[in-house]
Amino acid sequence: MHTSKYATWHHPYTPAAQFSKRVAYFSMEFGIVQGLKIYSGGLGFLAGSHLRSAHDLKQNMIGVGMLWKYGYYDQQRAEDQTMRAQRIEKRYSFLEDTGIEVKVTINDNPEVRVRAFVLKPEVFGTVPLYLLTTDVEGNDYLSRTITDQLYDANEETRISQNIVLGIGGAKVVQALGGADLYHLNEGHALPAFYYLRDHGVESSRMVFTTHTPEAGGNVVRNGYHLNHRGFFGRRLDGPELQKELIGENLNYTVSALRLCKKANAVSRLHGHVARDMWRPFGLDGKITHITNAQHPGYWSDAPLEKSLGKKNIRGFQKRKAELKNVLFQRVLDQTGKLFDPGVLTLVWARRFAGYKRADLLLHDFQRFRELITRADRPIQIIWAGKPYPTDYQAINTFNRLVSVSREFPNLAVLTGYEMELSRQLKAGSDIWLNTPRITREASGTSGMTAAMNGSLNLTVNDGWIPEFGRHGINAFVLPEADPNQPLPVQDERDSQHLYRMLEEEVIPCYYGDPSKWMAMAFQAWEDVLPAFSSHRMAMEYYESLYKG
Numbered sequence: 153m154h155t156s157k158y159a160t161w162h163h164p165y166t167p168a169a170q171f172s173k174r175v176a177y178f179s180m181e182f183g184i185v186q187g188l189k190i191y192s193g194g195l196g197f198l199a200g201s202h203l204r205s206a207h208d209l210k211q212n213m214i215g216v217g218m219l220w221k222y223g224y225y226d227q228q229r230a231e232d233q234t235m236r237a238q239r240i241e242k243r244y245s246f247l248e249d250t251g252i253e254v255k256v257t258i259n260d261n262p263e264v265r266v267r268a269f270v271l272k273p274e275v276f277g278t279v280p281l282y283l284l285t286t287d288v289e290g291n292d293y294l295s296r297t298i299t300d301q302l303y304d305a306n307e308e309t310r311i312s313q314n315i316v317l318g319i320g321g322a323k324v325v326q327a328l329g330g331a332d333l334y335h336l337n338e339g340h341a342l343p344a345f346y347y348l349r350d351h352g353v354e355s356s357r358m359v360f361t362t363h364t365p366e367a368g369g370n371v372v373r374n375g376y377h378l379n380h381r382g383f384f385g386r387r388l389d390g391p392e393l394q395k396e397l398i399g400e401n402l403n404y405t406v407s408a409l410r411l412c413k414k415a416n417a418v419s420r421l422h423g424h425v426a427r428d429m430w431r432p433f434g435l436d437g438k439i440t441h442i443t444n445a446q447h448p449g450y451w452s453d454a455p456l457e458k459s460l461g462k463k464n465i466r467g468f469q470k471r472k473a474e475l476k477n478v479l480f481q482r483v484l485d486q487t488g489k490l491f492d493p494g495v496l497t498l499v500w501a502r503r504f505a506g507y508k509r510a511d512l513l514l515h516d517f518q519r520f521r522e523l524i525t526r527a528d529r530p531i532q533i534i535w536a537g538k539p540y541p542t543d544y545q546a547i548n549t550f551n552r553l554v555s556v557s558r559e560f561p562n563l564a565v566l567t568g569y570e571m572e573l574s575r576q577l578k579a580g581s582d583i584w585l586n587t588p589r590i591t592r593e594a595s596g597t598s599g600m601t602a603a604m605n606g607s608l609n610l611t612v613n614d615g616w617i618p619e620f621g622r623h624g625i626n627a628f629v630l631p632e633a634d635p636n637q638p639l640p641v642q643d644e645r646d647s648q649h650l651y652r653m654l655e656e657e658v659i660p661c662y663y664g665d666p667s668k669w670m671a672m673a674f675q676a677w678e679d680v681l682p683a684f685s686s687h688r689m690a691m692e693y694y695e696s697l698y699k700g
Contacts, residue, residue: 160328160329161174161212161214161280161328161329162272162273162280163210163212163273163279163280164273164274165210166210167210167211167212168209168210168211170694171206171209171210171211171212171213171694172212173212173332173333173694173698174212174213174329174330174331174332174333175211175212175213175214175331175332175333175334175335175693175694175698176213176214176216176321176325176331176333176334176335177199177202177203177206177213177214177215177216177335177337178216178217178317178318178321178334178335178336178337178340178341178344179195179196179199179215179216179217179337179338179340179341180195180217180218180302180303180313180317180337180338180340180341181195181196181199181217181218181224181302182196182199182200182203182215182217182281183196183197183198183199183200183201183571184200184203184204184271184276184278184281185276185571186570186571186572187244188244188271188276189220189223189224189242189570190217190218190219190220190223190283190302191224191302191571192224192302192303192503192538192540193502193503193537193538194502194503194595194596194597194598195337195338195363197446197571197574197597198337198418198444198446198595198597199215199217199337200278200447200450201445201446201447201450201451201686201689202686202689202690202693203215203278203279203281204276204277204278204447204449204450204686205447205685205686205687205689205690206278206279206690207273207277207278207279208277208449208687209687209690209691211279211690211694213279214279214280214281214282214325214328214331215278215279215280215281215282216281216282216284216317216321216324216325216341217281217282217283217284217317218283218284218285218299218302218313218316218317219247219269219283219284219285219287219299220242220299220300220301220302221241221242221285221287221299221300221301222239222240222241222242222300222301223240223242223301223302224301224302224303224538225237225238225239225301225538225541226238226239226240226568227538227567227568227569228567228568229567233554233558234550234551234554234555235539235547235550235551235554235567237541239300239301246271246275247269247270247271247283248269248270248272249267249269250267250268250269250270250282252267252268252324252327252328253265253266253267253268253288254266254268254320254323254324254327256315256316256319256320256323256382257315257382257385258295258298258312258315258316258381258382259312259380259381259382260382261292261295263290263291264286264291264295264298264316265286265288265290265291265295266284266285266286266288266316266320266323266324267284267285267286267288268282268283268284268324268327269282269283269284269285270282270283271283282321282324282325282328284299284316284317284320284321284324285299286298286299286316287299287300297309298312298313298316299313299316303540305541305542307373308381311373311377311378311381311383312381313340314340314341314342314343314383315343315381315382315383317340317341317343317344318340318341318342318343318344318345318346318347319343319344319347319385321341321344322334322344322347322348323347331357332357333357333358333359333698334348334353334357334358334359335359335360335361335693335697335698336358336359336360336361336408336412337361337363338361338362338363338364338369339360339362339369339370339371339404339405339407339408340404342383342404342407342408343383343384343385345358345407345408345411345412346383346384346385346411347385349411350385350386355411355412355413356413356700357413358411358412358413359412359413359414359415359416359697359698360408360409360411360412360414360415360416361415361416361417361418361442361697362405362408362409362415362416362417362418362426362439362594363418363594363595364594365422365425365426365429365591365592365594366505366507366592369405370403370404370405371403371404371405372401372402372403372404373401373402373404374400374401374402375393375396375397375400375401375402376393376400378402379393383402384396405430406430406433406435409430409433409435409438409439410433410435412438413438413700414438414439414440414697415438415439415440415697416439416440416441416442416693416696416697417439417440417441417442417594418441418442418443418444418594418595419441419443419444419594419595419615419616419618419619420441420443420618420619421591421614421615421618421619422441422594422595422615423439423440423441425591425594426439426441426594427439440696440697442689442692442693442696442697443595443616443619443684443689444595444597444616444689445597445600445683445684445685445686445687445688445689446597446600446601446604446684446685446686447685447686447687448604448681448685450575451575451578451601451604451605452601452604452605453471453475453579453605455467455471456468456471456472456475456579456605456606457604457605457677459471459606460606460673460674460677461677463674465670468606468670468673472580472582472606473493473494475576475579475580475605476491476493476497476580477493478576478579478580479491479534479576479577479579479580479581480493480580482566482573482576483534483564483566486564486566486567487557487564487565487566489561489562489564490561491532491562491564492530492532495530495531495532495562496529496530496531496532496582496583496658496659496662496663497531497532497533497534497580497581497582497583498531498532498533498534498581498582498583498585498610499533499534499535499536499577499578499580499581499583499584499585499602499607500513500533500534500535500536500537500585500586500587501534501535501536501537501566501569501573501574501577501598502537502596502598503537503538503539503540504537504538504539504540504543504546504547504549504550505539505540505543505546506545506546506549507588507589507592507593508587508588508593509587509588509589509643509646510535510537510549510550510553510587511549511552511553512587512643512646512647512650513533513585513587513647513650514552514553514556515643515644515647516647516648516651519651520651523651523654523655524560524562524563525560529659529660529662529663530562531562531654531659532562532563532564533562533563533564534563534564534565534566534577534581535550535553535557535564535565535566536565536566536567536568536569536573536574536577537550537569538569550565553565574598574601575601578598578601578602578604578605578607579605579607581602581605581607582607582608582662583607583608583609583610583628583658584598584599584602584603584607584608584609584610584611585610585611586598586599586609586610586611586612586614586617587611587612587646587650588612588614588615589612589614589633589635589639589642589643589646590612590613590614590632590633590635590642591614591635592614592635593612593614593615594615595615595616596614596615596616596617597616597684599611599616599617600616600620600680600684603620603626603627603676603677603679603680603684604677604680604681606673606676606677607673608626608627608628608669608672608673608676609621609627609628609629609676610627610628610630610650610653610654610658611627611628611629611630612629612630612632612633612646613629613630613632616684617629619683620679620680620683620684622675622679624657624672625672625675626672626675626676626679627672627676628653628657628658630646630649630650630653631649633645633646
């Protein structure tokens with residue numbers, strides 16, 4: 153380990169008394185600003201907002217993440233406008249080399265070097281964020297590629313990334329003077345808990361956030377293979393290893409729950425779902441819920457927010473038209489289509505995944521066609537989002553939408569869905585469309601930031617919505633499908649409700665009752681703040697998860 157001036161934590165303030173406990177917050181991705189491409193989507197947006205609010209509230213927290221050489225991927229178009237994923241090396245002049253370098257053991261190589269860079273608070277208004285890289289002199293070629301790409305498709309690389317973030321991150325925190333609490337944001341950094349346990353850190357100093365019921369966020373891998381790779385920080389013997397496994401496998405979420413003091417789900421509904429999921433393992437008693445939230449200072453358009461706060465209808469409409477025109481310049485640039493700021497504009501934009509059902513509107517194509525070709529009350533629809541680059545089903549959905557949108561002048565699919573486009577879509581939309589299969593979206597924060605910008609949610613009653621949505625008052629909420637029904641039955645039911653609500657409520661309200669529309673937008677803004685501000689969330693972590 154190299155000596156460094158970074159022998160302790162460096163905040164530009166004295167931490168507030170109620171937030172003095174030193175918390176190291178580990179996350180695989182952080183969405184701080186568009187130009188720091190170390191995020192893929194919602195998990196990163198959430199973590200970035202958390203660090204911003206921790207800074208604003210003067211909390212004694214640091215972030216621990218990864219410095220991805222190629223980021224996630226750059227979403228571009230092939231010759232026929234379908235999606236193409238491209239890797240482009242990233243460089244950042246604003247990160248500072250801390251001089252801290254630690255070693256981890258991966259696959260019997262005890263000399264894998266991990267170096268820490270820091271994003272200082274004054275750059276983007278976050279608590280210090282320490283970013284780890286193995287692309288350093290002294291490492292062999294394979295070791296240098298571990299931190300190439302967020303969510304690498306190669307399983308061996310993913311395991312190595314777990315070890316670097318978990319054990320490498322824990323060692324870097326120790327080099328910075330240690331922490332009172334170690335918080336894992338999902339299970340990617342699970343090796344940290346094993347390393348810390350072996351080095352005398354009690355479970356009372358470990359906490360964990362579970363983010364999703366989806367299999368991708370609850371990784372299961374062969375425990376014997378993980379042991380050989382160095383996942384546990386040292387080689388466990390047979391009986392010792394078997395204690396950690398379920399059969400031959402290690403479930404990252406189960407292990408994190410076993411090792412931590414307490415854990416949280418990310419919405420009230422997700423709390424029920426998570427406790428049901430992990431009750432068979434006797435772990436449900438550890439799980440509370442702290443609903444995800446976002447940072448209004450970053451995500452809200454300031455002039456729009458001012459009009460919303462004053463209930464200034466004329467000011468709101470003028471600014472919304474300006475923001476629509478900004479968004480529609482992106483539409484024109486990418487698709488050659490001219491959208492009209494006077495037309496009701498629906499946006500579906502988030503990570504492309506099967507359960508999120510980006511193409512639910514197309515379920516009954518004849519009815520969809522009738523909906524989008526009405527001349528008297530027209531609508532415009534924009535889709536955007538990044539599928540995982542090897543999720544070919546999601547990519548096919550994206551490309552299908554590209555193909556369908558070619559036929560109609562009022563449909564557009566945008567590439568490059570990162571933080572700036574996300575912000576433009578929320579500010580420029582009238583309706584934010586949210587269509588996951590019910591109980592599958594643990595939280596979903598995009599609708600929060602849409603409401604912060606006067607966009608109304610048209611949504612299933614999932615994730616955070618049961619804590620917010622009041623149909624016809626601050627949102628349009630679909631009747632609930634039975635999650636126990638077969639998926640085709642759920643999709644049919646939800647799509648029919650979606651068409652009916654658009655035809656009978658949303659479109660007539662926008663064009664026929666603008667005063668009600670504005671009342672709903674004002675109410676949504678009032679209801680989303682401060683309840684779904686990351687300030688509330690960051691305070692709740694200290695008051696609930698970190699307490700004791």
